[in-house]
Amino acid sequence: MLELNHVYTRYEKVECLKGITFRVHEGEMVALLGANGAGKTTVLKTISGLVRPTAGEIFFRGKSIALLSAEEIVRLGIVHVPEGRKIFQKLDVLENLELGAFVRNDPGETAKDLEQIFALFPVLEKRLKQKAGTLSGGEQQMLAIGRGLMSGPSVLLLDEPSLGLAPILVSAIFKMIEEIHRRGKTILLVEQNARRALKIAKRAYVIETGQIVLEGSADEIRNNPAVQEAYLGGRERR
């Protein structure tokens, strides 16, 4: 469904991605793991059109999207929920959600999606008229995901959804991501919390300094000694 072929990008003459190749199939949840600065966020930004690849191809449903604008990519059904949530703090919760549906022109379906989001994140419905900046960190993350879902995407790119959250909220967020996936969304999950990500994803890729160094099923990745050493904090405790 989503396919990257030898994608290169550079920021101010420094190469960030050096030939990234991977694919995400329809209905799959795939994790993209890696250390800080490995290029995970750049991969997502390149897919969502915030960064242009300098070489390589990106296909969505067989169509090349590497040169499309961010706006066109959202319209195709790929939505990027950015790291650090980036919700509109001065706008209220409802306005944030409405902005998520900015590109849509189907009020009936949009209203249904809004109902679904309230079912998934009941707290958002309670805070509709509250400024988004007054929400707690966990609520802001829920709002960021809900806002992404409002565009009615088929693919969700999630960048570090658990970053900076208390452990109990991390569990809750991961449960919600699983639930969203069960309801039929294809998900590309970027996480530093590799242990958690490998629990819910089916496959994973490991990125190091702009290159994919490892790929496989979640189990294979979890049991790889190098991964255990680098990302899972030594042997996994059971």
Added chain:
Amino acid sequence: MNAHIELFLQQVLNGLTIGMIYALIALGYTMVYGVLQLINFAHGEIFMVGAHLALLMIWVLTSFFAGVPFWLVILGVFLFAMAGASFLGAAIEKTAYKPLRGSPKLTALITSIGVSFFLQNAVMLLCGSREKTVPEVVPNLRFGLGAVSFSLVQLIIFLTSLGLMFFLTWFVKSTSLGRAMRATAENPEAALLMGISVNRVIRVTFMLGSALGAVAGALFAMYYGSINFHDGYLAGIKAFTAAVFGGIGSIPGAMLGGILLGLFEGLAAGYISSEWKDAFAFLLLGAVLIFKPSGLFGENLPEKV
């Protein structure tokens, strides 16, 4: 009534009138700053061009359509000035500022000063450097309000300005494009991820701000009865002062800042010296920058991690 109170009320009324004009111009500064963090120094010139477009339309309407009711003339003048100025605003954005997107802020700022010189000189070459008299279109009526009086032009200034401010507030608050504008102002990258065309939002912002500035120019032309190619300079800098006073980037701030600056100037002119009224405006700017740089409505919402 006591003569002192009479003078006071009259100066308040006159100050509020010019304050409305400042507020309309200040909105253009604050809106553009909101989405681009650019002080668009060419905005005062948009006001001046608006005044000239208004004069042109007044000539056309009064020469070829004599006998048309005055309110229709005014409406035609407003629409013409707004259309011309928003086109000009969009053209400036596209040719002068858009190519500089992503370069240091100072580059765009200096460019805006260049655009300002360009427009002043263009108008001077096209229309001459003489002071141009604006034919009287609004009947010279005065209304008494107790001991103070105001003219029909003043009434029109009040009604038009307040109407436009209400419209703008509604637009920014309740329309999809207005929401997109606020989103872009807060976080352009996140706005892009929503599928908002940030370029379009910026263009619309310039057009709206320019249209408001043009109405201010038209009102100014009718109120003072004469215009010149350098009128945009002082009015622009004062409106900028008003925007900073209100908190640059804040729409209600620009409205209140403009009205208060006009009031302050009116009272300073009445009680201290009318020759020094411009100096008082800049005294206010200095004081705001020293004591409350974020202005009346300047807000800083901390980012939650």
